[in-house]
Amino acid sequence: MKDGPNIATLAALIGDPARANILTALMSGKALTASELAHEAGVTAQTASSHLRKLEDGALIAHRQQGRHRYFTLTGDEVARALEGLMGLAATQGQLRTRTGPKDQELRTARVCYNHMAGEMGVRLYRSMQDRGAFRTTHSGLDLTPQGYDFVRDLGLNPDGLPPSRAPLCRECLDWSMRQSHLAGRLGRALLSRFEDLGWVARVPDSRILRVSRRGEKEFDSILG
Amino acid sequence: MKDGPNIATLAALIGDPARANILTALMSGKALTASELAHEAGVTAQTASSHLRKLEDGALIAHRQQGRHRYFTLTGDEVARALEGLMGLAATQGQLRTRTGPKDQELRTARVCYNHMAGEMGVRLYRSMQDRGAFRTTHSGLDLTPQGYDFVRDLGLNPDGLPPSRAPLCRECLDWSMRQSHLAGRLGRALLSRFEDLGWVARVPDSRILRVSRRGEKEFDSILG
DNA sequence: GCGATGCTTCGATTAGCGTCGAAGCATGAA
DNA sequence: TTCATGCTTCGACGCTAATCGAAGCATCGC
Numbered sequence: 001m002k003d004g005p006n007i008a009t010l011a012a013l014i015g016d017p018a019r020a021n022i023l024t025a026l027m028s029g030k031a032l033t034a035s036e037l038a039h040e041a042g043v044t045a046q047t048a049s050s051h052l053r054k055l056e057d058g059a060l061i062a063h064r065q066q067g068r069h070r071y072f073t074l075t076g077d078e079v080a081r082a083l084e085g086l087m088g089l090a091a092t093q094g095q096l097r098t099r100t101g102p103k104d105q106e107l108r109t110a111r112v113c114y115n116h117m118a119g120e121m122g123v124r125l126y127r128s129m130q131d132r133g134a135f136r137t138t139h140s141g142l143d144l145t146p147q148g149y150d151f152v153r154d155l156g157l158n159p160d161g162l163p164p165s166r167a168p169l170c171r172e173c174l175d176w177s178m179r180q181s182h183l184a185g186r187l188g189r190a191l192l193s194r195f196e197d198l199g200w201v202a203r204v205p206d207s208r209i210l211r212v213s214r215r216g217e218k219e220f221d222s223i224l225g
Numbered sequence: 226m227k228d229g230p231n232i233a234t235l236a237a238l239i240g241d242p243a244r245a246n247i248l249t250a251l252m253s254g255k256a257l258t259a260s261e262l263a264h265e266a267g268v269t270a271q272t273a274s275s276h277l278r279k280l281e282d283g284a285l286i287a288h289r290q291q292g293r294h295r296y297f298t299l300t301g302d303e304v305a306r307a308l309e310g311l312m313g314l315a316a317t318q319g320q321l322r323t324r325t326g327p328k329d330q331e332l333r334t335a336r337v338c339y340n341h342m343a344g345e346m347g348v349r350l351y352r353s354m355q356d357r358g359a360f361r362t363t364h365s366g367l368d369l370t371p372q373g374y375d376f377v378r379d380l381g382l383n384p385d386g387l388p389p390s391r392a393p394l395c396r397e398c399l400d401w402s403m404r405q406s407h408l409a410g411r412l413g414r415a416l417l418s419r420f421e422d423l424g425w426v427a428r429v430p431d432s433r434i435l436r437v438s439r440r441g442e443k444e445f446d447s448i449l450g
Numbered sequence: 451g452c453g454a455t456g457c458t459t460c461g462a463t464t465a466g467c468g469t470c471g472a473a474g475c476a477t478g479a480a
Numbered sequence: 481t482t483c484a485t486g487c488t489t490c491g492a493c494g495c496t497a498a499t500c501g502a503a504g505c506a507t508c509g510c
Contacts, residue, residue: 012240
């Protein structure tokens, strides 16, 4: 009856508090150094180093050297998506870190999920695109329809001009606060940075919170209907 | 930066091999006794008892007493969904338990995911329903459109006649083998048991595999297009 | 009533792993 | 070169948690 992939080692990897803190910090999408992550996790540099090694062996994170610094990131969307899934389950059990403080509310409104937008705004965006028939499902996953292309182009973005990568253009990611899908993948990433460039949203330092500007709110309302 | 729900305790709960085996066994959707689960996990009854207690404290499983037996099940879709998510990530890292044996292929074709259908067939079903506009997203999640009602009724099922519960009617669940959504929720459950009644699919004992009958294949082909 | 079965609690053992101090090794700055 | 910074390796400590034997407690069948 032991069917399917082995989840024990993977879950055990995430299951240590220090490592979970490291992963959560990396969900901001920013590349962080080993010392920064050690501080985030609340452990010494030696301990963090050991954890980082394990996470890297488990292919959850990767690093690139820059001078004497080591910048760590999640290995990709897949990891972020699975972590959001775990957060979703944890949230239903009231395992919130802070008892629904004001910060928590801000997280629900809009936040960064690795490199794309999540929260209420992220789900609204995805739903709106879906409603106008922007997506089509193919054998290999989600793809953009002509309507989808138009929508993206209206935002001043050329889907074909995105940096090529083996990551899919569109991917759905389950939102832990909304329990619905939002858009991930290369397009999700591009849209978030576009919104930042336009000044519609801005990252709050040292957190995953995205603050929606007054102008952003107006624009989103008019675009997403 | 420690934003969002606390995933460490949850992941640690899943991260023990014995407990992971228990949870995987329960993904079949069948209620299993403590001794059966002990056997699945490869530990003694005492050890299993301890694990079951922890899983229950963590609200991942629940039990109901029946005579001198204790039947355990997952607490709901949410749990199954998160576990499938973990399997998805584990699968991308080649953490397959068996090196793509024939059993693995059967799992990918069609399998039980707690109480609904997953795998290729599950994704095909969901995609087909989506293509004919069966779903509509509301503030509370996924809902059936009139077209959706028609589709379900054509299968001899009355969506309004389903046993009421606080679980949503429709819910999407991310498939670990297809990396796309399939249908969960009360409707997902009802559809699977309908397919079983019709003799289109049959559960393979002691596994999550769903075997599609010759007739089932034909029917699915004609219905799902 | 009696024994068998299913499961739990208790207690003791053990192993694994997270933790940090100290030392080592690069890179960068002075 | 010399010192500081960022990070890793080594070694030792300590604690948690998984494990099982033995005993206890229900329930079922006779």
